[in-house]
Amino acid sequence: MRSIWKGSIAFGLVNVPVKVYSATEDHDIRFHQVHGKDGGRIRYNRVCSECGQVVQFADIDKAYVSEDGTQVVLTDEDFDKLPAAEKHEIPVLQFVPSEQIDPILFAKSYFLEPDSASAKAYNLLASTLESSERTALVHFTLRQRTRLAALRVRDGLLVVQTLLWPDEVRAADFGPVEEGVAPSxxxxxxxxxxxxxxxxxxxxxxxxxxxxxxxxxxxxxxxxxxxxxxxVPSVGARESDxxxxxxxxxxxxxxxxxxxxxxxx
Structure with a gap:
């Protein structure tokens, strides 16, 4: 398993050097698209809609279109100016009761390995989290994107789980559940x-x-x-009452x- 990030956890004045590893992997079988007639691979070229030429990755920038149709183009230099000073640090923001974090907010999980000659600070933080039954809220920057994340303990190891921002969770817009039908x-x-x-x-x-x-x-x-x-024999539909x-x-x-x-x- 190869680490994807190196940095440290800032726990008050305590610094905990860590290596970060992806904790999960996708086992879904991947397919590519082919022409059903002869099995030839379907290729997609990056063609500019203005000049009709194929564009290389190095010449591609990112654009944002506002609701009124205004387009703003940002280059790599623009993104480099954004605040990401903590990208090699995982600052602890606060400690909250673990049960207060709604599971719907959890996104991706990462294992943290101690990255120093002594694991004392690492073990101290892990033991403190476990005994206090609290989860640390942290900022975790990966691939130039800073996320809110939960730092907790799993089988003695520190684990970071990125969290969705509150506005990324949709509200149920199908109305309240029918009232007046309480079970007996x-x-x-x-x-x-x-x-x-x-x-x-x-x-x-x-x-x-x-x-x-x-x-x-x-x-x-x-x-x-x-x-x-x-x-392959088809699976019959289950009879429903x-x-x-x-x-x-x-x-x-x-x-x-x-x-x-x-x-x-």
Missing amino acids: EKELAMATMLVDSMSEDFHPESYTDDYQIQLQKLLDDAIANGGEKVT AEVVDLVAALQRSVDEAKKSAKTG
Whole structure:
């Protein structure tokens, strides 16, 4: 695993040198576009709409168009003038109760490794966060972009998770949930029983990405078949109940099925 960033955490007057690594990776199978008739690759050229010429990356700048149609072009020199002095420092802004951070704000995660002869300052910060049950809010600059981030502990290691800014989270604009349809005590009791019958500790390794597994099998079979496509049986649509009139009866059936699954599993 190769580090993608080096810097330090500024924890008051304490400086914690760290290396940063991506904590997650995407295993989705990638495809490229081809001409369905002959299988030729589809290429995309960077063509200027004004002169019709193909433009090299070195000659491409970034443009912003305002709502009134005004276009502003910025060069690399313009971006270099923006404040990013802390790009090699992760300053701690404050410490907040961990439960106050809504999970919807979490974006990408990064592991932090101590980058000094002594890991004492690193371990001090990790131990303090863990014992206080608090999360540090920090500024984290990566690839010339400064984000708000959460600094927390996972299995003894410091982890930075970038956060969305509040205005990046959309408001639900479909209106309030219909009122006057509060569940009855019996329905709540049955729903609670269903939750209890399906409750267990979370073991993420017990779940699999069935779509990617079947897609890989499809590709492997096609390759073994000389590149020819193979027929894959379609998955039948799951039968769905008609609109549930008796919610308690549906919950009871769900509880019974959950208990059966637990016995056979």
